[in-house]
Amino acid sequence: MGRFLLCLAIGCALLAYILNPSVPDGIEERWKYRLVAASFKLYHLVGVAYSVFTSGDQSANVAIATQAAVCLALDHVSTEHEGPGVIRTRGNFNGTRVYIYQPPQSSDELLPGFIYFHGGGLSMGTALSFDGIARKISSRLNALVVNVDYDNTPKNKFPGPIRQAFAAVKWFLLHAREYGVDPRRIAVGGDSAGGYLSATVSHLVHDDKTLPELKLQILIYPWTQCLDFHFPSYQKYTKEFEVGEGIVCREGMIMFCALHAWGSARPELFDRMMTNSHVGPSFKKSALYQQTLAHGLLPDSYRNSSYYEGPSPSDQGDEEFWKTSKEIFLDPRFTPHFRKNMTGLRLRLRWKHLVKRTLL
Ligand SMILES: *[C@@H]1O[C@H](CO)[C@@H](O)[C@H](O)[C@H]1NC(C)=O
Ligand SMILES: *[C@@H]1O[C@H](CO)[C@@H](O)[C@H](O)[C@H]1NC(C)=O
Ligand SMILES: *[C@@H]1O[C@H](CO)[C@@H](O)[C@H](O)[C@H]1NC(C)=O
Secondary structure (H helix, E strand, C coil): CHHHHHHHHHHHHHHHHHCCCCCCCCCCCHHHHHHHHHHHHHHHHHHHHHHHCCCCCHHHHHHHHHHHHHHHHHCCCCCHHHCCCCEEEEEEECCEEEEEEECCCCCCCCEEEEEEECCCCCCCCCHHHHHHHHHHHHHHHCCEEEEECCCCCCCCCCCHHHHHHHHHHHHHHHHHHHHCEEEEEEEEEEECHHHHHHHHHHHHHHHCCCCCCCCEEEEECCCCCCCCCCCHHHHHHHHHCCCCCCCCCHHHHHHHHHHHHHCCCCHHHHHHHHCCCCCCHHHHCCHHHHHHCCHHHCCHHHHCCCCCCCCCCCCCCCHHHHHHHHHHHHCCCCCHHHCCCCCCCCEECCCCCHHHHHHC
């Protein structure tokens, strides 16, 4: 009996911890939010538990275990109802795994194409975790959708995911007609890390003169930089949620960025990023940094609020550390902000109605 009560108490404590009731104001679907936040916590716990039994880099092990838990939870849920009649097949576009979604309406005309890159911090989930949205896009737009199943970090760190993403897009642009798709009506898009891949791949396509231009790039709350984790949005988030809470907290983004850059988020890297000290003071004062990432470039409304405490000091940072990693951070494939010429990229940040209008 005593043991049972103890188990019950531990179980309740765990459940209370996981279903932490703090839900920020302004969120309408409070239970949905709670469930998503709870599942993130649960995955993290599974990851930590797993890493106790494995040796090597703990941060990488947590990430790997978290991925396994996410796939277990999401990849086996049936989402066929999201796009009735849409047919999914597997493909391999020059070495990159993809899923291809064919809409039900058949006609002799070439279809528009939509290449989707899923989110998950480049570290969680697979293309199949986003099967529902791929089916929905295919069915609603009557478009052929390619859902790209790139490999996750830390095993596939920078520039691995970019190479796989570009290989798939290049292949599809050159072979679109074989799939009944008009190569002049192909868009790329994705959420979060998928937005980052879409932006970067659009740059690479634009620069490769053997390829037709993409029709459109759609970035849904994209991840675009790993140099400053104290932008007003990060400050607002940290004020409104508890530290480490919520769905995409500063700590989470730092983990994703570190796993992408170095294949590890060990404390020495993580702690530097928490204070923006991974970037050297000299670079923070450079023209490139000032023209792309200075807080003064943001609209006033972001900086005039009660949560904003100003940018982190520009003289903070470690010049020696920066020298060892700046090659990665300055690469526009890692930081799309640093692309010099943005002309002709057909970028859209909001996509309501737009996809339909542009592709059809
Ligand atoms: C296929 O990938 C290789 C590199 O792996 C690349 O050299 C080649 O250009 C790609 N071909 C196409 C058609 O994308
Ligand atoms: C923000 O504050 C500055 C001065 O502190 C003021 O000039 C500006 O009009 C304010 N902007 C907004 C959008 O409130
Ligand atoms: C920027 O790119 C556009 C289109 O790709 C090109 O026409 C223009 O000359 C470029 N500008 C510079 C300064 O290189």
